[in-house]
Amino acid sequence: xxxKGFSAAAxxxxxxxxxxxxxxxxxxxxxxxxxxxxxxxxxxAAPVLxxxxxxxxxxAQAILVNSGNANACNxxxxxxxxxxxxxxxxxxxxxxxxxxxxxxxxxxxxxxxxAPFAQQIPALVDSLSEDGFDAVARAIMTxxxxxxxxxxxxxxxxxxxxILAMAKGSGMIMPNMATMLCFAVxxxxxVFPVLQGIVADSVENTFNxxxxxxxxxxxxxxxxxxxxxxxxECLDEDHPERTELFAQAMHxxxxxxxxxxxxxxxxxxxxxxxxxxxxGEKGGALNAARTIANSPLVKTAFFGEDPNWGRIMAAxxxxxxxxxxxxxxxxxxDVVMAEQGMGAGAEAEREAARVMRRDAFTxxxxxxxxxxxxxxxxxxxxxxxxxxxxxxxx
Amino acid sequence: xxxKGFSAAAxxxxxxxxxxxxxxxxxxxxxxxxxxxxxxxxxxAAPVLxxxxxxxxxxAQAILVNSGNANACNxxxxxxxxxxxxxxxxxxxxxxxxxxxxxxxxxxxxxxxxAPFAQQIPALVDSLSEDGFDAVARAIMTxxxxxxxxxxxxxxxxxxxxILAMAKGSGMIMPNMATMLCFAVxxxxxVFPVLQGIVADSVENTFNxxxxxxxxxxxxxxxxxxxxxxxxECLDEDHPERTELFAQAMHxxxxxxxxxxxxxxxxxxxxxxxxxxxxGEKGGALNAARTIANSPLVKTAFFGEDPNWGRIMAAxxxxxxxxxxxxxxxxxxDVVMAEQGMGAGAEAEREAARVMRRDAFTxxxxxxxxxxxxxxxxxxxxxxxxxxxxxxxx
Numbered sequence: 002x003x004x005k006g007f008s009a010a011a012x013x014x015x016x017x018x019x020x021x022x023x024x025x026x027x028x029x030x031x032x033x034x035x036x037x038x039x040x041x042x043x044x045x046a047a048p049v050l051x052x053x054x055x056x057x058x059x060x061a062q063a064i065l066v067n068s069g070n071a072n073a074c075n076x077x078x079x080x081x082x083x084x085x086x087x088x089x090x091x092x093x094x095x096x097x098x099x100x101x102x103x104x105x106x107x108x109x110x111x112x113x114x115x116a117p118f119a120q121q122i123p124a125l126v127d128s129l130s131e132d133g134f135d136a137v138a139r140a141i142m143t144x145x146x147x148x149x150x151x152x153x154x155x156x157x158x159x160x161x162x163x164i165l166a167m168a169k170g171s172g173m174i175m176p177n178m179a180t181m182l183c184f185a186v187x188x189x190x191x192v193f194p195v196l197q198g199i200v201a202d203s204v205e206n207t208f209n210x211x212x213x214x215x216x217x218x219x220x221x222x223x224x225x226x227x228x229x230x231x232x233x234e235c236l237d238e239d240h241p242e243r244t245e246l247f248a249q250a251m252h253x254x255x256x257x258x259x260x261x262x263x264x265x266x267x268x269x270x271x272x273x274x275x276x277x278x279x280x281g282e283k284g285g286a287l288n289a290a291r292t293i294a295n296s297p298l299v300k301t302a303f304f305g306e307d308p309n310w311g312r313i314m315a316a317x318x319x320x321x322x323x324x325x326x327x328x329x330x331x332x333x334x335d336v337v338m339a340e341q342g343m344g345a346g347a348e349a350e351r352e353a354a355r356v357m358r359r360d361a362f363t364x365x366x367x368x369x370x371x372x373x374x375x376x377x378x379x380x381x382x383x384x385x386x387x388x389x390x391x392x393x394x395x
Numbered sequence: 396x397x398x399k400g401f402s403a404a405a406x407x408x409x410x411x412x413x414x415x416x417x418x419x420x421x422x423x424x425x426x427x428x429x430x431x432x433x434x435x436x437x438x439x440a441a442p443v444l445x446x447x448x449x450x451x452x453x454x455a456q457a458i459l460v461n462s463g464n465a466n467a468c469n470x471x472x473x474x475x476x477x478x479x480x481x482x483x484x485x486x487x488x489x490x491x492x493x494x495x496x497x498x499x500x501x502x503x504x505x506x507x508x509x510a511p512f513a514q515q516i517p518a519l520v521d522s523l524s525e526d527g528f529d530a531v532a533r534a535i536m537t538x539x540x541x542x543x544x545x546x547x548x549x550x551x552x553x554x555x556x557x558i559l560a561m562a563k564g565s566g567m568i569m570p571n572m573a574t575m576l577c578f579a580v581x582x583x584x585x586v587f588p589v590l591q592g593i594v595a596d597s598v599e600n601t602f603n604x605x606x607x608x609x610x611x612x613x614x615x616x617x618x619x620x621x622x623x624x625x626x627x628e629c630l631d632e633d634h635p636e637r638t639e640l641f642a643q644a645m646h647x648x649x650x651x652x653x654x655x656x657x658x659x660x661x662x663x664x665x666x667x668x669x670x671x672x673x674x675g676e677k678g679g680a681l682n683a684a685r686t687i688a689n690s691p692l693v694k695t696a697f698f699g700e701d702p703n704w705g706r707i708m709a710a711x712x713x714x715x716x717x718x719x720x721x722x723x724x725x726x727x728x729d730v731v732m733a734e735q736g737m738g739a740g741a742e743a744e745r746e747a748a749r750v751m752r753r754d755a756f757t758x759x760x761x762x763x764x765x766x767x768x769x770x771x772x773x774x775x776x777x778x779x780x781x782x783x784x785x786x787x788x789x
Contacts, residue, residue: 044712044720074708076737109705110738311503314468318438326438343470344504384778
């Protein structure tokens with residue numbers, strides 16, 4: 002599947018490691034409508050600050066991305082570097098530098114060297130191709146073990162529109178956007194405010210509903226470029242039905258990528274959906290689900306395949322959600338492990354332990370207080386997580 | 396060191412495991428003024444609910460404590476059990492059952508059997524002795540690797556007053572009191588409101604300033620009995636100077652125990668003081684210190700002895716504390732690793748890595764925004780933590 006007007010490429014620039022793809026470029030043959038969502042962390046990396054500034058115009062034509070170094074916490078030199086490499090790319094592509102978005106991922110707090118960019122950007126531009134997206138998905142990997150890329154087409158009033166999106170992210174993953182990068186390109190014709198709305202909404206309900214370790218990063222970025230090459234009737238505020246079709250497609254693409262991120266969570270051996278139902282209010286349900294999803298004791302019990310529902314109650318009890326303990330029921334998939342705040346016995350526990358052996362299962366906590374619910378996707382906490390993160394920079 | 400009028404004992408009751416002390420009793424030969432602080436978790440174990448109810452009178456004479464089972468999430472049967480075992484102890488001791496406090500620690504969500512209590516309480520009462528406190532400190536251990544007990548005397552206007560306190564706690568440790576039990580006995584003569592004030596203050600600045608994993612428990616309890624046997628001039632609201640002496644002693648006892656808990660944190664290999672200085676407001680400083688102290692990525696970097704200050708910046712950035720990234724400096728003990736939000740270079744990093752090999756060090760984050768500061772004591776996150784918690788119930 003191609004996305005009309007878009008091409009991509011990746012090269013080995015030796016930014017931190019040798020012999021691996023670490024510099025990527027995504028390019029549209031015409032300026033595209035562009036929308037983005039960036040980290041909520043107070044510490045924002047240079048490329049994020051630059052990206053926010055440039056995206057005010059709602060337009061972009063290229064994304065230059067490197068792994069190995071996040072260009073975060075580098076002060077003015079970091080900002081200058083981000084501008085400088087964007088200028089290099091713009092010159093080589095012969096486009097306005099304001100239309101170049103830069104993204105970086107990797108180690109925080111080390112100055113990024115311009116030399117590998119200067120050396121490799123000509124080759125990068127030369128090798129742009131419709132088939133280059135898989136290489137970029139590889140180039141943005143850090144502790145990821147697999148590249149993450151999703152393609153989807155959607156029929157809008159008889160015109161086929163394509164979406165291609167890739168993501169990276171494996172640790173430092175938490176709501177408010179996970180340490181992740183996601184780039185999506187689509188040939189849909191759409192106006193900026195509608196695209197921005199769809200992207201913001203979809204991020205909130207997909208990437209902001211996953212967690213690996215509760216940490217958020219300085220570089221989280223979701224960027225979408227829509228170049229209109231498909232030639233569909235323009236998606237704007239006056240056509241909510243056809244816009245909705247595209248919004249659903251974008252949402253499902255993000256959902257697939259978000260799930261891939263959790264499944265590939267650092268050291269993860271299983272993906273667990275935490276569903277809190279019967280809450281009095283939505284915010285409380287989400288807070289409760291996130292608190293449980295980030296509890297080290299709950300996550301180590303997942304790893305140990307131990308249906309230790311007491312730890313779930315304890316995590317729930319320190320969340321900001323109102324509930325009465327004697328109304329709570331807890332189920333692992335369809336096995337009810339606790340009712341009215343009390344354990345359902347040894348047989349239920351044996352069955353729940355069997356459920357936990359699965360690669361993926363759903364933990365449902367019903368508060369029996371109201372009608373609100375929320376879901377968060379998390380993974381277990383294994384020894385491998387510690388190994389990966391204790392040795393990350395060595 | 397004895398504490399006048401107090402005795403203690405522990406026995407093997409086989410509550411969960413055989414051949415280990417798991418049932419303890421602390422007793423005052425006269426009713427004592429008693430103060431307590433209990434978990435803020437919305438899910439409170441039966442003994443906590445009973446303890447809060449009984450402590451309204453500000454009096455207690457005995458504490459019955461078991462390990463192996465937390466008697467939490469057990470509904471009405473759990474409450475009935477807590478009352479029943481307190482009655483057993485009261486009868487054997489020939490005191491009012493309202494003066495018996497019960498505490499439990501261990502697995503959540505399993506009904507506690509009364510039989511081991513019925514069988515062992517007579518022997519427990521028979522073996523009460525002034526020297527029995529070390530045995531109780533052993534009996535309350537769960538994943539603790541060492542018993543934690545502190546003794547202190549303080550001279551109040553010529554009268555020697557003694558304090559003996561013990562604690563347990565190793566995992567599920569977070570501010571709002573850590574999953575911990577702490578029992579202190581003192582022969583000081585003191586009025587209830589003054590004692591309660593001292594205990595609440597001391598807990599806030601000691602046990603509420605440590606964290607192992609950010610989880611809080613259903614059973615956290617600090618109980619202090621003061622029986623007046625020392626015969627000092629009574630500590631009351633009209634004598635702030637002499638009260639202050641005692642308050643300082645109590646604070647230092649709690650501080651010592653809190654430190655022992657972190658050092659014995661599940662799988663911990665080092666104790667790290669997180670000090671946030673130069674904050675605009677106190678609450679922000681504390682929130683920032685706690686966020687850093689609980690970040691899995693920061694804690695795994697401690698374990699890896701990697702001065703990965705970027706992760707510290709990232710954790711700081713997701714806290715609720717206001718700061719400007721380009722003003723922040725970070726130091727490992729006396730080694731400045733970052734200034735004005737930027738790294739201090741490779742030599743500083745090598746020196747900081749050397750500091751991190753120590754069993755204990757201080758991480759100072761200066762925001763350079765104001766005059767407020769806060770400290771939290773934490774430990775690193777090792778593979779052993781995962782092992783302990785994945786296999787806890789098996």
